[in-house]
Amino acid sequence: MEAGLFGFTLAGLVVGFAVGVTGVGGGSLMTPILILLFGFSPSAAVGTDLLYAAGTKSFGVWLHGRQRTVDWRIVSLLVAGSVPAALLTIAALHTVGIDETVERIMTLTLSAAVVATALLTLFRQRLMAMVSDRAVPAAAGADVRRRLRTPITIAGAALLGVLVTLSSVGAGVLGTTMLFLLYPRLPAVKVVGSDIAYAVPLTLVAGLGHISLGTTDFEVLAYLLLGSLPGIFLGTRLGFQLPDRVLRPTIACLLILVGASLLFDNVASAFAG
Template sequence: MWTPSEQGSEMMALWIIITGFLVGLLVGLTGMGGALLMTPLLILIYGFSPTMAVGTDLVYAAVTKAAGALQHFKQKTVDWDVVKKLALGSIPGGIIGVILIGFLHQSPAFSFDLILKKFLGIIFILFAVMMLVRLLWTREKAEGKLVKNRSLKRVGFLGGLLVGITSVGSGSLFILFLMSRTSLSAALLVGTDVVHAFFLTLSTGMLHATFGNVDWVFVSYLLMGSIPGILLGGRLTLHVPDKLLRGFIICILLATGVMML
């Protein structure tokens, strides 16, 4: 576990708060990219093992998404039917992913952290490419509201498995799917994605915590910065070009993915 006294007292704590603020600001501005940015930062800058970074990020994400979920609940911008069907697949998938990490981490046959680090690098690059495609090519017309429950559950399971193992995709992966397969309004799209992400990150994050993969002190410092950052980012959305920010995130992801490989 991290403590301020171990890493250079109050100055390190300040940098952690600033990190939380910057990531929260970007998430508030773009609506996605929290885990895609936080997990590599924890590994590359703060020296976390990949397993500890995943668990810490999931708990951090669950708390930050709780505020957004509550806001969308009050605004009634949540499609609860879609949330339920996605969660029926994603929560079991996420639990299996966390258990898989715990099992593989015990194996002396290979360095799981090293493999996970390279796997995360590949995931970051893939998500950067997906975000770039979305940035350059946006459909003008939706294809109609999703009607197949099995598709929701299947995608939920696969996405949950990925989130449980890597912490990545609780927002980005599912919003890409919902955008391509539903006719939800923008407000319902974001609200549904945030609420589902809250349930998924909460369940997987708490399970990671039972395995000791969460640094609670570090999480508390991150939240001191991220909550104000998210609130400020939400207010700035009308003034900062969305494509500019998403392009910045894409560049970071590509560079990070290459470094981790």
């Protein structure tokens, strides 16, 4: 195996391990790695990572489906919002074309999504505690919340659909946080299972759209998957033995550094151009 291709397998292994240990979405790590370490353009990194995510998350859906930890009603709402939004975003990219301006927009979107993921990784437990303290509202307030929850779920999923199509980030930490806020009584394992289940069609549709744009590297994709599957397995097995209070802040700080690096590179290239 060539050294460069071995690097992609190693990257898949490292990202898969991190996902297995912390649950942080792979897109927030893999896409920046492809851009910063391997010199991919933002569109090529996003297009390749979307199919990488669809492949890795499909295995997770199978596991959660066997354990009956997927709320398929919520998944249907998320798909109803996110998939059409992804298709519209792909159509818009076809209309305007992948030029320098679009690449910069993708980089800025990716930077913002990575930093948001980092902040939620740091503070999500505190946010969830605040939500659980208020999970028993007055009956009238609960009725209003239930009536609005469906359209809010669809609208939030639509925003995530656009975000994921442009950056490949958003279907992990951002998606689960939205579900925790909207469905505070839903068990955490079903929140995670439902988020993974809707992410598969979303990343698959967005990934296929990027194929039509010519922004997918299939050889690199194969080597990423070759490393990621054993990485996820090892991370899942070892995650129970590693302290969460150390892992999550470490990953969050790394993501903030990555987001800042992407932003700096984008600003520097803009001035250089």
